[in-house]
Amino acid sequence: MEQKPLIKFFESYMASESLFLDKKTLQSTYTPKGVPHRDKEIKQLAEILAPTLKLERPSNIFLYGKTGTGKTLSAKYTTQQIKQLAETKNLPIKVIYLNCKLKKIADTEYRLIAQLTREFGKEIPATGLPTDEVYKIFFSTIDKEKQLILLVLDEIDQLVKKTGDEILYNLTRINEDLKNSQVSIIGISNSLTFVSDLDPRVKSSLSEEELVFPPYNALQIKDILKARASQAFKNGVLEQGLLEKCAAYAAREHGDARRALELLRVAAEIAERENEKQVKIKHIDEADRKIEDDRVLEVVKAQPKQFQATLYAIISISEKRKGSIITGEAYDFYKNISIRLGLPPLTQRRISDIISEQDMLGIINTKVISKGRYGRTKEISLAIPSSVLPKIKKILGEGLDLA
DNA sequence: GTCAATTCACATGAAAGAGACCACGGTCTAGTG
DNA sequence: CTAGACCGTGGTCTCTTTCATGTGAATTGACGA
Numbered sequence: 173m174e175q176k177p178l179i180k181f182f183e184s185y186m187a188s189e190s191l192f193l194d195k196k197t198l199q200s201t202y203t204p205k206g207v208p209h210r211d212k213e214i215k216q217l218a219e220i221l222a223p224t225l226k227l228e229r230p231s232n233i234f235l236y237g238k239t240g241t242g243k244t245l246s247a248k249y250t251t252q253q254i255k256q257l258a259e260t261k262n263l264p265i266k267v268i269y270l271n272c273k274l275k276k277i278a279d280t281e282y283r284l285i286a287q288l289t290r291e292f293g294k295e296i297p298a299t300g301l302p303t304d305e306v307y308k309i310f311f312s313t314i315d316k317e318k319q320l321i322l323l324v325l326d327e328i329d330q331l332v333k334k335t336g337d338e339i340l341y342n343l344t345r346i347n348e349d350l351k352n353s354q355v356s357i358i359g360i361s362n363s364l365t366f367v368s369d370l371d372p373r374v375k376s377s378l379s380e381e382e383l384v385f386p387p388y389n390a391l392q393i394k395d396i397l398k399a400r401a402s403q404a405f406k407n408g409v410l411e412q413g414l415l416e417k418c419a420a421y422a423a424r425e426h427g428d429a430r431r432a433l434e435l436l437r438v439a440a441e442i443a444e445r446e447n448e449k450q451v452k453i454k455h456i457d458e459a460d461r462k463i464e465d466d467r468v469l470e471v472v473k474a475q476p477k478q479f480q481a482t483l484y485a486i487i488s489i490s491e492k493r494k495g496s497i498i499t500g501e502a503y504d505f506y507k508n509i510s511i512r513l514g515l516p517p518l519t520q521r522r523i524s525d526i527i528s529e530q531d532m533l534g535i536i537n538t539k540v541i542s543k544g545r546y547g548r549t550k551e552i553s554l555a556i557p558s559s560v561l562p563k564i565k566k567i568l569g570e571g572l573d574l575a
Numbered sequence: 576g577t578c579a580a581t582t583c584a585c586a587t588g589a590a591a592g593a594g595a596c597c598a599c600g601g602t603c604t605a606g607t608g
Numbered sequence: 609c610t611a612g613a614c615c616g617t618g619g620t621c622t623c624t625t626t627c628a629t630g631t632g633a634a635t636t637g638a639c640g641a
Binding site: 280282283298299300301302303305476478518519521522525540541542543544545546547548 | 619620621625630633635
């Protein structure tokens with residue numbers, strides 16, 4: 173590429189005015205000052221947690237609701253307030269927020285406890301110690317001084333799914349062994365059915381109180397968008413009816429406010445790149461597509477080789493002919509590929525799991541069907557829009573070097 | 576024609592192994608005074 | 609004498625393999641009308 177045009181491009185980029193005033197407010201990491209349309213939930217939460225300020229242990233709480241319904245935000249908001257108040261009054265209250273889904277941080281029993289201990293300023297090796305040893309360290313660390321600990325465990329269902337409910341049992345029981353401190357757990361879960369699968373003992377002690385977060389409706393999402401947009405954008409940058417459209421898109425997907433915000437942000441970015449003075453409705457459509465594409469692309473890129481090879485096999489077959497693919501067929505194809513690549517082929521058992529995992533990631537769709545006399549298998553079809561297929565194939569080709 | 580038994584091609588579960596990490600304690604080695 | 613290098617042991621974690629059991633309906637075959 174010539175260099176001069178590039179400089180010109182940068183110059184014109186700098187000269188062009190940004191549509192954003194403050195982009196941060198649209199990003200998912202941003203914590204707004206209030207949580208609109210969640211007054212009722214926050215009030216309940218506050219009532220339950222209030223005893224904390226008298227240094228009495230509040231009940232354990234369980235928050236449910238789908239993604240983007242403000243669970244995390246409400247919990248963070250409420251606990252922050254408590255923390256602030258505690259600080260000004262010099263109360264020994266500690267709030268710990270942990271997202272159990274974060275890989276390598278809190279997705280196993282060992283790591284969760286280790287991370288908790290770290291929150292109290294004690295270093296714990298990433299691995300190497302027996303789990304009960306870590307428990308002991310954790311115990312002695314928090315019990316050293318008198319304090320009340322509010323433990324917020326986000327996406328707790330992921331944790332339990334991976335490691336079983338033993339941790340929760342231990343954590344809920346922990347108060348019996350502590351002399352000075354007290355721990356109270358706030359569990360947050362996306363899955364509504366989560367609690368019913370728990371061990372009854374855990375269930376009763378963990379969900380002393382429950383709070384359900386219903387999805388936002390389109391009107392509420394619009395409100396939320398409006399509030400954030402006023403901070404994020406300059407005046408008059410948004411086309412009339414844009415927020416409504418954005419809200420409608422998100423409401424269609426079970427009222428996910430996070431998605432609505434992302435949609436708005438990406439749409440604005442697209443508009444900016446196209447040198448538009450305004451974010452238009454067509455940009456929303458484009459953003460919707462882009463988000464989905466990017467998500468798939470990211471997911472695919474992050475997969476280990478064996479996953480990529482499996483996906484490659486499935487894509488190749490689906491290109492060759494119409495109709496759905498069955499496990500055996502995909503496996504045969506996969507085996508060829510992996511041999512060609514010098515990868516040790518995995519067992520069918522494993523590939524079966526890999527296919528299921530990719531189903532969960534939304535890259536492919538599978539359905540277990542029984543073809544009577546001809547057995548029982550998974551029917552596989554691609555969930556990727558055909559527009560991204562070439563890109564994906566390219567990434568897979570690179571990832572597997574050679575194709 | 577009807578109905579239960581059969582049978583296929585996997586799904587799904589459980590358990591256990593391999594290999595990468597890691598901490599800890601003991602032993603050995605080389606540098607220092 | 610001591611700090612650091614270098615084991616061996618025992619632990620976790622992830623990815624797999626092995627072994628076992630489960631399963632839904634097309635097909636089969638016996639049976640009765």
